[in-house]
Amino acid sequence: MSAVTDPHDLVDKVVAELPERLPAQRWFGGKDRPVTSVRPLRTTVLGEDPLLVHLVVEVAQPDRRAPYQLLVTDLAEDYDATADPELAGRLLDLVAEGAEVDGLRFAHEPGVELEAGLRGRPITSEQSNTSLVFGSQYILKLFRKLTTGENPDLVLHRALHRVGCEHIAQPLGSITGELDGEPTTVGMLQQFLPDAVDGWAMATTSVRDLMAEGDLHADEVGGDFAGEAQRLGQAVATVHADLERALGTQRADAGDIDRTVRNMVARLDSVVAAVPELRPYVPALREAFDRARDTPGAVAIQHIHGDLHLGQVLRTVQGWLLIDFEGEPGAPIAERTALRSPLRDVAGMLRSFDYAAHQLLVGQPEDHQLAVRALEWSRRNRAAFTEGYAEAAAESVGDPRGRGYLLRAFELDKAVYEVSYEYANRPEWLTVPLSSIARITGEGVR
Ligand SMILES: Nc1ncnc2c1ncn2[C@@H]1O[C@H](COP(=O)(O)OP(=O)(O)O)[C@@H](O)[C@H]1O
Ligand SMILES: [Mg+2]
Structure with missing residues (x-):
């Protein structure tokens, strides 16, 4: 093509073509609506x-x-x-x-x-x-x-x-x-870490290995991920402790917790209005959110990662690294920079283990054997991750298992968000968060 010599001509051309080109860019965050002008x-x-x-x-x-x-x-x-x-x-x-x-x-x-x-x-x-x-x-x-x-x-x-x-x-x-x-x-x-492997790729490979292994259990197959999950838990807890050392911590007061619960209920209300499949779980979800108020002792709030999942961690020869501390790209900046409970990140990672295990079941919901194995993998690695987190947790945060109501509420809140995301983007995946919600609300606090 012929070179445009004047930068202003180039900019005019680009701007004129952008409304048509933007929807095809994978980084464009507004694919749900037409572009009116640029x-x-x-x-x-x-x-x-x-x-x-x-x-x-x-x-x-x-x-x-x-x-x-x-x-x-x-x-x-x-x-x-x-x-x-x-x-x-x-x-x-x-x-x-x-x-x-x-x-x-x-x-x-x-x-x-x-x-x-x-x-x-x-x-x-x-x-x-x-x-x-x-x-x-x-x-x-x-x-x-x-x-x-x-x-x-x-x-x-x-x-x-x-x-x-x-x-x-x-x-x-x-x-x-x-x-x-x-x-x-x-x-x-x-x-740049040239030898880095992302956590999602490692975890899903391990799940696939287990599924291919016939009668063996998660602790018996070569691709067992539990040791990695435990070290990942330690890494996340260490990053939280480092963030606390660098930028401080506060105690959430009753107002903060009340606001958190009301936000979770508000999100539930808006998602259920659009996704009828969520309706049967509303009473149990509301109760679980309300229970977050009963968390014993002070709840620490601090700077956290804010969008933690297996795709935001890299395994390198030096161990696990966390990347991308930008928070949820869709959320308003005030929310992304607010002090929050580190248990939100723990909940994000627990959801991600559940996803890694259950994504293989999408499209084959009646395979009972696969479902049992997915649940086994998820339980084993979630437990290992939480164990690792507890081993390295800062005193202000403590063992997540001692904060069961709050952790469960954060996990369910995330799953409600996933329901709205899957409904809009990948309806055949809706069963992943919905079955988790059914399981978590049915089990009570571990
Ligand atoms: N320091 C790094 N070393 C190696 N790979 C990296 C590094 N940082 C990011 N990556 C790779 O780039 C991808 C995107 O990075 P990320 O910071 O999550 O960007 P985005 O904000 O677009 O999600 C990661 O999933 C990972 O594969
Ligand atoms: Mg990222």
Whole structure:
């Protein structure tokens, strides 16, 4: 294609085509509604030949407007500069130089020296942002949907690194722009772990091994995951303790707990209005949420991960790492940065073990033998994870098993969220959270 020489012409073209192109981008978070209009908020020219332009646009949809970040070039048919290894490398060089271009600030963390001149390639895994990998050293995450201010992913990584946390990838640099007159994180550079395997892949492989093993039980087959699950529990508890050391802890008062319970009930009401399959469980769910008020002793609240599941943990030669401290991408920023009980993260991980076990049953609900094995795998690994967590838990948090009502309420709240998600996106998966809700409300507190 012919090169567009004027950056403004390029931006005009991109903006004009975006309403049609956006729904096909996997990082676009507004696929549920049409795009009504796109307008450029800020344009920064980072390179002239070939053109490399940093662009922040506002995407308008019915009842919603959100800023998104793009890197565009005239070199590619789809204008996407992140797919071009040389242009991606330019971003790393700017961070290494500590450059500032028209208010866009590229910085390395204090004391960090970066190798420049590396080419960058986008990672291929499904993600809500876009990450570029440089050699086997660095990974740069470009946040797609922007939130005004410092991104919690960067804030929490810095805080954890400051106290020497061993279960994160070291933060190495950042890119900061401006949104609504406030400095706003648009990128984060981190140490890349080339040998990392993600927790979801490991866990589901273990489940598949068990299913293939005929009569053997989870503790007898080669792919047993319980040792890993226990070490993962220790890692999560250690990260919580490190977050507490770095940023402090508070005690939830009666008002906080009341608000938490009311939010869970409100979510239940809104989900049940849309998903009739949830109706039979409403009385038991309401009772379980109400029971969270009966949690004995003080409930600690602090900064937590906020969106913890097996896809947000990496197994490396050094052990388990937690990544992506941005919180639930769909939730409002006030909720994502609020102090919350670490048991929410524990509940998130327990739900994820349940998912890893039961996803193989989707599409074959009448296979009783498989169902028994899935439950066995889930029980074994959930118990191992909780055991590991208890071994390394900070005093303020304690053993999750001593906070059964609260933990159960958090788990059920998450499962209610999953019901709404599956109903909207993968109706054939609805049985996974629904059967968990049936089981958890039927069992009582362990
Ligand atoms: N430090 C790292 N080393 C190796 N791989 C990583 C690292 N950080 C992220 N990844 C890979 O990139 C994927 C997406 O990263 P994540 O931070 O979760 O992005 P997103 O916010 O888009 O979910 C992860 O699932 C993992 O496969
Ligand atoms: Mg992620």
